[in-house]
Amino acid sequence: MIEVKDLHKSFGDVEVLKGISTTFEKGKTNLIIGQSGSGKTVFLKCLLGLFNFEQGCIAYDGKIFSELSEDEKRDLRGDIGMVFQGSALFDSMTIAENVMFPLRMFTKQSKSEMQDRVDFVLNRVNLSDAHNKKPSEASGGMQKRVAIARAIVNKPKYLFCDEPNSGLDPKTSIVIDNLIKEITEEYDITTVINSHDMNSVMQIGEKIVFLKNGLKEWEGSNKTIFKTDNTAVTDFVYSSELMKKVRQMYIEERQ
Secondary structure, three states, rough: OOEEEOOOOOOOEEEEEEEEEEOOOOOOOEEEOOOOOOOHHHHHHHOOOOOOOOEEEEOOOEEEEHHHHHHHHHHHHHHHEOEEEOOOOOOOOOOHHHHHHHHHHHHHOHHHHHHHHHHHHHOOOOOOOOOOOOOOOOHHHHHHHHHHHHHOOOOOOOOEOOOOOOOHHHHHHHHHHHHHHHHHHHHOEEEEEEEOOOOHHHHOOOEEEEEEEOOOEEEEEEOOOOOOOOOOHHHHHHOOOHHHHHHHHHHHHHO
């Protein structure tokens, strides 16, 4: 579990995060959503320890990050897996070498042990025959699966995903969503996903935190988001014609 209390973050005179408090639960897919400029990317970077903040605290399973020693912070980073928006694979490396990279950084495993782990996670994301390919030879969906394999290769306690469906077609997006949810439940990971994709919200949004202008405007789940009368949330959720139809279907089913 990750607990956030009264988080404030500014850049110069501009306050981007204005006192956010929430929790992200273990074994669940936790989504951060909101319009561009809402503060969700800054929030995610604070959770990752990439940004310092002026006020508040973030605790990982009861351990407050700001109170950790440098060695403890390094250990914590070894417990974090990250799926970047653009996958962020190394073009000069094979897929297997990309996935092995965190093991080289954070463990002292032998080459055979690392290879066994790479084989296992690539098989888990259905890429058992892709070891020797370069990222440029893989489709966008395959690259995302490689990024997920790399993120979980070190058996993380916390998994962060920044717009994991960016640039993917709807069908492939569903595959990636389901894979993230399966892995979260299978390994009992605290997963936090930064997303603007309403399909993801509907598909895997077990916990949703909606940000607006640096504030936590609403939180709930994909089961409760259609019931809210919060206009900021409904304006965001029903901004597309498709979602308006979904809402109407929901209303009709409730009548």
